[in-house]
Amino acid sequence: MANIKEEKVNIDGLDVNYKIAGREGPAVLILHGWGGSSDSWLNVQKELASSGYKVINPDLPGFGKSSPPLEAWSINDYSDLVFKFSDALGLTKFFLLGHSFGGRISIRFSKLHSERIEKLILCGSAGIKGRRDIKSLMIYSAARIGNAIFTPKLFLRFKEGVRSFFYSFIRNRDYVKARGIMRETMIRVLEEDLLPDLDFIHLKTLLVWGEKDKMVPLRFAEVFKEKIGGSELRVLPKVGHSPHLECPQELTSIIKDFFK
Numbered sequence: 001m002a003n004i005k006e007e008k009v010n011i012d013g014l015d016v017n018y019k020i021a022g023r024e025g026p027a028v029l030i031l032h033g034w035g036g037s038s039d040s041w042l043n044v045q046k047e048l049a050s051s052g053y054k055v056i057n058p059d060l061p062g063f064g065k066s067s068p069p070l071e072a073w074s075i076n077d078y079s080d081l082v083f084k085f086s087d088a089l090g091l092t093k094f095f096l097l098g099h100s101f102g103g104r105i106s107i108r109f110s111k112l113h114s115e116r117i118e119k120l121i122l123c124g125s126a127g128i129k130g131r132r133d134i135k136s137l138m139i140y141s142a143a144r145i146g147n148a149i150f151t152p153k154l155f156l157r158f159k160e161g162v163r164s165f166f167y168s169f170i171r172n173r174d175y176v177k178a179r180g181i182m183r184e185t186m187i188r189v190l191e192e193d194l195l196p197d198l199d200f201i202h203l204k205t206l207l208v209w210g211e212k213d214k215m216v217p218l219r220f221a222e223v224f225k226e227k228i229g230g231s232e233l234r235v236l237p238k239v240g241h242s243p244h245l246e247c248p249q250e251l252t253s254i255i256k257d258f259f260k
Helices: 038-050 075-088 101-112 134-149 159-169 173-177 181-191 195-200 218-227 248-259
Strands: 003-009 014-021 027-031 054-058 096-098 117-123 205-210 233-235
Touching: 003 038, 003 075, 014 038, 014 075, 014 159, 027 038, 027 075, 027 101, 038 054, 038 248, 075 101, 096 101, 096 248, 101 117, 117 248, 195 218, 205 218, 205 248, 233 248
Parallel strands: 027 054, 027 096, 096 117, 117 205, 205 233
Antiparallel strands: 003 014, 014 054
16 A cells, blocks of 8 residues: 655745645646545545555645635635645646545536646536535525625624524535635635536546435536536446445545546
């Protein structure tokens, strides 16, 4: 099994922590989901590195051991960070794998910097709002309404408590766990619909989805497949939103087949 080394690089004043395994071979960049970190993808990283790939697995700013952004970030900000991160590590061409929130970033990055990507994998990718994405709509709407209601100083002290209760009620644990800048970042991220970006992706693309994914249901994968020309979809039976944790070996096997 390949050894994994943990390192840091400073980008625009932010310390970005990352794990790297395999010093030779084609480069693979993995972008984790919201609330995750490089630790979430360790099993897949080890397997890929053992198969001859150089695998880089960063903690995105605000997660894991990386510094949080200094202000609320958008998808563009995260995409810019990935570009500068790849520059700092000398990655001019690589396979890009994005899961959930990392998929959002991968979509925007693919639109803006397709010349850097060998092939693209979107695993349970978020990013499409649509009329069926009721939870995202509720989160964003509640946040904006909450800001309006609790602006007066008299009610300001109740704002976070009421917000947290609401997000607990709709079972959005990510928002409840987030603090400060990362809460505002989450709202900015959810606000943006990346559906129009898909028309600009002309890369060889693999979509990997869990059949039982409740966070980003399989019906969204069909939209991705329709919009990204030539993409292929692999559905994992009885698997939810985290195939990298639920069936890492099966997922790694699918990834390696696609890379070949």
